[in-house]
Every structure is written in C-alpha cells, then in structure tokens.
Amino acid sequence: MNTPLQIVVCGSIVPDPLQTLEPVTGPNGPSLKNEMLLPAVLDPWAGHALFEAAHLAGKRSGSKVWLVSLGPKAKLQQVMMTVAQKVPFELVALDGPASGFSDSFETAAALAAAIEAIASLDRAKLLLFGGWESASRGTGSTLQMVGERLGIGEQFQGVDEITVRDDGSFTVLERIEGGRHQVSVCAAPPAVLGWATGNLPEPKNNPQVGMANMRTVMPALQRAKAAPISNTGLRFESVSLPKQQRETRIVKNMPVEEMAREIVAWIGEE
Amino acid sequence: MEPILLLAHTEADGTLAKPALEALGAALSLGGELNVGLVGAEVQPAANQISGAGAKRILGVAGEAFSQPRYATDAAAAEAICRAAGAGIVLAPSTSRWSRALPGVAYRLGGRVDTHSTGLELRNGAPAVTRWFYRQRMEAVLSREQRPWVVLLDPGCFAAWSGPAGTATVENVPVEAPPTRTTVTGVQAPKADEQTIRPDAKLLFVAGAGWTKKQADGAIHGREAETLILGFLRTTKSSLGGSKSLVDASGEGEAVLGFMTHLNQIGQTGSTPRHRKGLSTCCHGEEPHVVGWRFVNERRAINLDPNCGWARGKADVVYVADAFEVMRHVNQLLGA
Numbered sequence: 124m125n126t127p128l129q130i131v132v133c134g135s136i137v138p139d140p141l142q143t144l145e146p147v148t149g150p151n152g153p154s155l156k157n158e159m160l161l162p163a164v165l166d167p168w169a170g171h172a173l174f175e176a177a178h179l180a181g182k183r184s185g186s187k188v189w190l191v192s193l194g195p196k197a198k199l200q201q202v203m204m205t206v207a208q209k210v211p212f213e214l215v216a217l218d219g220p221a222s223g224f225s226d227s228f229e230t231a232a233a234l235a236a237a238i239e240a241i242a243s244l245d246r247a248k249l250l251l252f253g254g255w256e257s258a259s260r261g262t263g264s265t266l267q268m269v270g271e272r273l274g275i276g277e278q279f280q281g282v283d284e285i286t287v288r289d290d291g292s293f294t295v296l297e298r299i300e301g302g303r304h305q306v307s308v309c310a311a312p313p314a315v316l317g318w319a320t321g322n323l324p325e326p327k328n329n330p331q332v333g334m335a336n337m338r339t340v341m342p343a344l345q346r347a348k349a350a351p352i353s354n355t356g357l358r359f360e361s362v363s364l365p366k367q368q369r370e371t372r373i374v375k376n377m378p379v380e381e382m383a384r385e386i387v388a389w390i391g392e393e
Numbered sequence: 394m395e396p397i398l399l400l401a402h403t404e405a406d407g408t409l410a411k412p413a414l415e416a417l418g419a420a421l422s423l424g425g426e427l428n429v430g431l432v433g434a435e436v437q438p439a440a441n442q443i444s445g446a447g448a449k450r451i452l453g454v455a456g457e458a459f460s461q462p463r464y465a466t467d468a469a470a471a472e473a474i475c476r477a478a479g480a481g482i483v484l485a486p487s488t489s490r491w492s493r494a495l496p497g498v499a500y501r502l503g504g505r506v507d508t509h510s511t512g513l514e515l516r517n518g519a520p521a522v523t524r525w526f527y528r529q530r531m532e533a534v535l536s537r538e539q540r541p542w543v544v545l546l547d548p549g550c551f552a553a554w555s556g557p558a559g560t561a562t563v564e565n566v567p568v569e570a571p572p573t574r575t576t577v578t579g580v581q582a583p584k585a586d587e588q589t590i591r592p593d594a595k596l597l598f599v600a601g602a603g604w605t606k607k608q609a610d611g612a613i614h615g616r617e618a619e620t621l622i623l624g625f626l627r628t629t630k631s632s633l634g635g636s637k638s639l640v641d642a643s644g645e646g647e648a649v650l651g652f653m654t655h656l657n658q659i660g661q662t663g664s665t666p667r668h669r670k671g672l673s674t675c676c677h678g679e680e681p682h683v684v685g686w687r688f689v690n691e692r693r694a695i696n697l698d699p700n701c702g703w704a705r706g707k708a709d710v711v712y713v714a715d716a717f718e719v720m721r722h723v724n725q726l727l728g729a
C-alpha cells in the first residue's frame with residue numbers, strides 16, 4: 124500500500140545572492156544594512172527541500188506538505204507570491220527575524236513549537252525537511268535541534284536523494300567527504316532530512332497552484348505569531364567584510380602558447 | 394581558561410584523521426585542561442596516536458554499534474562522553490559525521506553550538522570563535538555565555554597536532570546503543586577513473602558553462618571539452634569544480650560533461666573548498682559563484698571576456714583567451 128506522507132519543510136528567506144551585503148552593528152547586535160529593502164528569495168537549499176517534498180507528496184494521494192517559515196511577515200509575503208506558484212503546500216508563518224545573526228537554538232525552539240501546533244499533523248508519520256544549511260547563518264544546526272525537540276532520533280544531513288518504498292521505509296543518500304554519498308535505509312518515519320541540492324530542477328510557475336496556495340497563504344500570514352529571537356548569551360565581537368579587491372593583472376594579446384607556459388609554471392610553483 | 398573536551402571519531406582503522414588532529418591542535422592552543430573523547434568501532438589506536446598530547450583523561454565509547462556514522466548512535470555516544478567529562482567547551486572537527494550529530498547533542502546538554510569555525514582565540518580569558526555568515530560574505534567573531542558550548546572547527550584552518558605515538562589508557566564510558574531504525578548500508582563513490590573531487594589537491598580547476606556553449610565557429614565542442622578537462626585533471630591530480638550553470642545543464646540531461654554533478658558545484662549553493670590555487674575556465678566569475686572561492690588563495694582565470702567578473706578584482710590574473718586553445722597547449726606542456 125502507498126502510505127500517504129506528511130512532510131513539514133522548514134525554510135525561510137535570504138537576501139538575493141546577487142545583492143551586495145554590508146553588515147551594520149546596532150544596539151541589538153549585527154544586521155544587514157537596509158535589510159528590509161533588500162530583495163529576498165526562498166533560501167535555496169530549503170527550496171530544494173520544498174520541491175523534493177512536493178514531488179514525493181504528488182506521487183502518493185492523501186499526502187500533504189507544510190512550509191514552516193520564520194521571517195519578517197512583510198518579506199515573507201513578497202517571497203510567497205513567487206514560491207506559492209511553484210508547488211502545493213500549506214504555509215505556517217512565524218513573524219520574526221530571518222537574519223543570519225539570529226541564533227539557531229532559539230530559531231529551532233520557535234519552529235518546533237509551530238510544528239507541534241499543527242493540529243492535523245500525525246507526528247508519528249512526519250518527515251521533517253529543510254535545507255541542510257541556510258544561506259544566511261549557514262550553521263547546519265537548526266533542523267537537528269527541531270528534530271530533538273520533537274523527539275525524532277532518525278536524522279540525515281546533506282541529503283541528495285530519498286527513495287520511499289510502499290511500506291514507508293526509505294533509502295537516503297547523504298553527502299560525505301570527497302564527493303561521495305553515504306547510503307542508509309530507514310525502516311519508517313518520523314525522520315529529519317536536511318537537504319542539499321537533490322535532483323529536481325526548480326518547478327515552473329503554475330498559476331493554478333498559485334491560486335490554490337494563496338487561499339491559505341494570506342490567512343497564514345495574518346495569523347503569524349510573533350517569534351522574537353533574543354540571542355541570549357550570544358555576543359558578536361565584530362562583523363566585517365573581507366578584504367575587498369585583488370589587483371587583477373589582465374593578460375591580453377599574449378600568444379596562447381605563452382599563456383600556457385605561464386600557467387604551467389604557476390601550477391608547478393611550490 | 395576553562396576545561397576543554399576534544400571530541401573525535403575514529404576512522405575504519407581506529408586512528409584519527411587529519412581534521413581531528415587539527416582540532417586537537419586548536420584545543421591545545423587555547424591552553425587549559427584538555428580531555429579527549431573518542432567514538433568508533435575501536436578507539437585504542439587513536440588514544441595511542443595522541444598519547445603525547447597531554448590530555449588529562451581520554452574517554453572512549455567503542456563497539457560495533459558506533460562504527461558507522463549514524464545520528465542516533467553518534468549522538469548517544471557524544472552525549473555520554475560530554476556528560477562524563479563535564480567540560481564547558483567542546484571542540485570537534487567539522488566532519489560530515491559530527492556535523493550531523495553534534496548540534497542535537499548541544500541541545501540535549503542544554504548548551505549551544507557553532508559550526509564552520511575558521512578561527513579560535515582567547516579574548517579576556519574566554520574563547521572567541523571566528524566564522525563566516527551569508528555564505529562567506531562576512532566574517533564575525535563571537536562568544537557565548539552558555540555552556541557547554543560545542544564548536545565545530547573547519548578542516549584546513551588549524552595546524553594539526555603531531556607527536557610520537559605511545560600507549561594511553563582509555564576510560565570506557567558505558568553507553569547502551571539506542572534503538573534506531575536506520576541502517577547504514579554503504580558508500581556510493583564515483584568510479585575511480587571519474588573521481589574528480591579531491592579535497593586535498595593543491596589546485597582547484599573550475600569549469601564554467603562556456604565549455605558547453607557555441608564557440609567562434611558556431612558549433613558546440615562538448616567532446617573536446619571533456620577530453621581537455623579530464624586530461625588536465627588526470628595529469629595534475631587537481632580537484633574539479635563547476636559553476637551552477639554548468640552543473641545544472643549536466644543534470645538536466647544535456648549531459649555535455651558527463652562527469653560533472655551537483656557535488657562539483659562551487660559557490661553560494663555549492664561548496665567552498667580549500668585549495669592553495671584555483672584556475673577558472675569558461676566561467677564568468679559572478680558573485681554567487683565567487684563566494685565559493687573564499688578559501689582559494691591564488692586565483693587565475695581564462696575567459697574570452699575582458700570584462701568578466703574575475704577581471705574586476707576577483708582573480709590575480711585573467712588570461713583573455715579561448716580556454717580550448719590555452720588548455721590544449723597546457724595539456725601538451727604537461728604531457729597529458
């Protein structure tokens with residue numbers, strides 16, 4: 124029998140990677156200059172998790188995907204306008220910082236509480252998805268702590284593939300050192316899967332999906348509970364941009380043989 | 394300085410790999426009392442290997458159940474050692490195994506965790522951790538009041554401890570392997586002749602989407618691109634990276650460069666490897682790609698476009714030329 128899946132995806136927003144980012148320090152610690160004005164996108168690895176979740180759910184009738192997102196409400200709304208066009212999900216929104224400088228421990232507490240409050244979720248069947256690292260904080264620690272708070276002891280990180288069998292057991296491929304994958308079999312949910320890139324391209328916009336999603340997205344945003352992150356006990360001593368520019372030597376009009384010799388000599392230098 | 398616990402897992406032969414020895418070096422550099430915790434099928438060889446490091450206690454969790462990297466068992470072992478050692482500062486290498494397990498352990502202990510630390514120093518008698526935010530775009534130094542504070546140290550950032558092996562006593566920490574529904578069944582590696590990711594290589598060779606685009610003669614030269622790139626990699630034993638555009642194209646079945654996968658991708662949504670040198674070819678050098686080069690020291694690029702991103706302060710040298718031509722000559726000179 125094809126057991127229906129219950130997949131919760133944790134994923135928030137990050138500044139568009141094409142933007143220039145500059146740190147500023149205020150009374151509450153560091154943040155990004157003009158943070159609220161920067162265009163934002165769905166955090167890429169969390170996005171892969173969402174697309175993989177929707178793909179799995181689409182193959183089993185009765186399955187459902189939730190997207191649990193902690194971010195500033197107004198920015199979440201902007202990003203959801205696009206994300207909602209991609210795949211079907213129900214949004215659970217939390218109104219709080221999506222900053223890279225907010226602590227993963229407190230973020231995990233807020234996410235876990237939001238998941239516990241999803242009334243129709245059968246946690247015994249839960250597959251908890253998310254990106255294995257955010258493009259903001261980049262710690263790769265939030266999902267593990269959400270999992271711990273929900274009592275889930277089967278956890279996988281750097282996931283590129285999941286194959287779910289009819290009985291609910293599944294095989295997972297996780298990234299490990301040296302461009303290899305560790306292969307594991309898990310007998311049943313619940314489990315936590317922190318996704319790397321996976322195998323799916325970004326789905327094309329589908330206005331019908333968008334319309335269906337928006338029926339729940341807007342109320343979810345209106346309902347969004349405040350989720351302040353206080354960063355208790357965490358002190359940033361400094362935040363700085365790396366040394367900017369290199370002095371680039373641009374080599375034009377040199378015969379290619381000469382360029383090749385230069386490159387080979389450079390490679391050989393100790 | 395408060396006591397430190399260094400947590401390491403052993404390799405298949407029971408010894409410690411370089412990232413663990415680097416974390417040991419970092420732990421010793423802070424001063425203060427050092428305890429070591431070891432997890433693996435076997436831990437005595439590792440204890441002997443570092444017997445000269447001056448650890449006050451060496452605690453171990455050993456046995457078949459702890460041989461495989463797996464969340465449930467690794468977290469149980471690490472938790473038991475942390476409780477037995479009672480240390481406030483827990484240092485560990487950022488291996489895939491510890492990165493999976495230790496954040497959950499920090500939670501169980503009521504502590505906090507920071508990962509991908511690239512620097513560690515004492516400030517006013519307490520440790521301060523350096524790490525990057527926003528995918529290597531800005532670097533911060535931070536400290537925490539909570540204990541235990543678990544810090545995962547990135548490989549390649551700290552000098553590895555070295556010293557003669559001896560004989561050490563391991564205190565066995567009893568842990569009952571927790572029930573788990575997960576069985577690790579193996580490792581999938583690319584076939585030996587396709588092994589293109591070499592974390593220890595001196596040179597990172599990056600291929601961009603240009604290799605698969607129409608060239609001056611109006612044609613695509615995918616086959617030659619493959620031969621040139623693989624020839625270069627085989628001869629120089631370099632590691633292969635790719636731009637997102639190129640690996641996405643390979644993934645979507647255009648399959649121009651068959652050996653290129655998402656694992657090769659460098660950048661914002663790819664990896665940030667550490668290599669002394671990097672040579673970029675047919676890649677534009679856009680910011681989301683170049684953030685993945687943060688830890689590549691010497692950078693050169695070959696691009697037809699004199700205004701590519703590399704030319705704007707992102708590389709040390711840009712050769713404005715056809716990469717096919719240049720690499721043909723490079724391979725000839727190398728005898729590839």
Ligand SMILES: Cc1cc2nc3c(=O)[nH]c(=O)nc-3n(C[C@H](O)[C@H](O)[C@H](O)COP(=O)(O)OP(=O)(O)OC[C@H]3O[C@@H](n4cnc5c(N)ncnc54)[C@H](O)[C@@H]3O)c2cc1C
Nearest residue numbers: 601602603636637638660661662663675676677682697716
């Ligand atoms: C959310 C997000 C995340 C992203 N993450 C990443 C990431 O992780 N990694 C990444 O790489 N990109 C990432 N990008 C994409 C990035 O912005 C660029 O689009 C991508 O890096 C471009 O790849 P490219 O330079 O290979 O291709 P192109 O931009 O197509 O450039 C091809 C280059 O090849 C050159 N060329 C062509 N033929 C030759 C020849 N014969 N000899 C020499 N040069 C030649 C051209 O001059 C050109 O500069 C991301 C973008 C977004 C929005």
